[in-house]
Amino acid sequence: MGTAPRTAVIGAGTRLKSWLANPRLLLAIKTSIAVGLAWVIAHLVPGVADEYPYYAPLGALISVSPTLMSSVRRGAQTLAALAIGILLAGAIIIFWEPNVFTISVAVGAGVLIAGSRWLTAGGEYVAVAALFVLIIGGQNADAYSIGYLVQMSVGIAVGLIVNVTILPPLNFSGAAIQLIEFRSQLSSHLHDIGKALVESWPPEHEDWASRSGTLVDTADRVREAVAEADESRKLNPRAKLHRRNLEKDYEDLSSLETITFHVRDLTQVLAAAIWESPFPAELPQKLREPLSDTIHAVADALTLRNADEDVGEAVEVAEEALRILLERLDQQRDVDPSALSPAATAAMDLRRILATLQEATATAHA
Known part of the structure; x- marks a missing residue:
């Protein structure tokens, strides 16, 4: 059998398997x-x-x-x-x-x-x-x-x-997948912001500026998925064979919702600093690169968390990037304080995201 027919057969088998696994x-x-x-x-x-x-x-x-x-x-x-x-x-x-x-x-x-x-x-x-x-x-x-x-x-x-x-359904995998995809979306969103900050000014890469509502919608869908998983285990005999710590899922979700709040705040502040909407703000050029580095480092920590690994080293890298950003902020004392507020606000949001991520990781490995 040639490569093309074999690929078609494998593709058809994958689609059939996916269809047969459909809960509906x-x-x-x-x-x-x-x-x-x-x-x-x-x-x-x-x-x-x-x-x-x-x-x-x-x-x-x-x-x-x-x-x-x-x-x-x-x-x-x-x-x-x-x-x-x-x-x-x-x-x-x-x-x-x-x-x-x-x-x-x-x-x-x-x-x-x-x-x-x-x-x-x-x-x-x-x-x-x-x-x-x-x-x-x-x-x-x-x-x-x-x-x-x-x-x-x-x-x-x-x-x-x-x-x-007849196979009473357990929706555990759906909740786990949704949590992973949520972290990936937040990480990707932060990487997009980090890239935009070091592009030509003002950056042409601006899709991230309008995603705040999408992040909230995703959080709602993830909460529904975790609630469905919790509902599916009640009275279900299969839950004794396929155990999952849904309390941990709820804790992960709570942490991600907190992170989402700070990501949305960071997004709105930086979008305003770049395009002066909905309120005028500035982002000095000397702060853009260290701010971008910190955002990328935080995004990397979120990505590593998806692998269910210890993110301690990644968090340390992000904290070092944040320290450099704060030093640059201190060096800008001769600049109008209003021009530093977007970077300072973003730095505070990033610090809170790291604190939330550390707390969630410590709880997961307790």
Whole structure:
């Protein structure tokens, strides 16, 4: 086989492996299995529930979620919502009679109840259950309510069993990857700033100046990924075999959020010093190179931290670069203090980033 065909085969295999590893595909497979099993089991349920088998697949569809904890929460809250909706419909039947007005009142009350903080996942079924019992149940509301609730319970139970027995997902790798990519993004951003400071003035390389919002968005995504990893281990039997210290991940995230705050501040201050926007500032030429060296050194320390290695030596290099920068600042005493403020502010941000990085590293290796 030639080089080109072999490369095509390897590429196709990689894409197939990536597709098969997609969590959404696993969720789709488990949902399909749960719905099919629920439909089969629904016909075996005795009593009046046998007349309403189609609600079991619906219950299975509802209960299969990306994590076991979310499945349990959604299943339990859906059943609670159904019970409340059935009670609402029952009150209408007992004290009034179903008509346009009373049905509308029941649905409105159901929507209000659905907004409560303890019905966050399945609250919409309060109004749905009330509406179905009053309209579909009609004269046979008692039997319909029992069948509806029983078959939904069967489907939810089947969904939970399928979700717990077929590779219950652990999202640990997603959180780890997001943390690594976040550090890489911060490091790359700092390197871009360092390069811009020693370019022709004002530098043409200015993409970094508008990335503050992007850094915040990334921080939000990483926090969501760590929260999902934490959620995925709850009630998950696989968590006992694949352990991960998520407390450390939360600590890393907190450190990165602190670093992001200082990086954004440094970015805004230096952008203003270069392009005099949104406020006029200056950055003396004698300070640009030592400031660039310090920024690059801090970025290198962040990169090394991604390798889960001791960053002590890299931090020492960055601290030495920072010391030289501060000496240069002291030598500029004859310059207007307002012209030194951007460099001084940037130096303070870099010092705080190094302190945060040292603290995070010490905690990780404790």
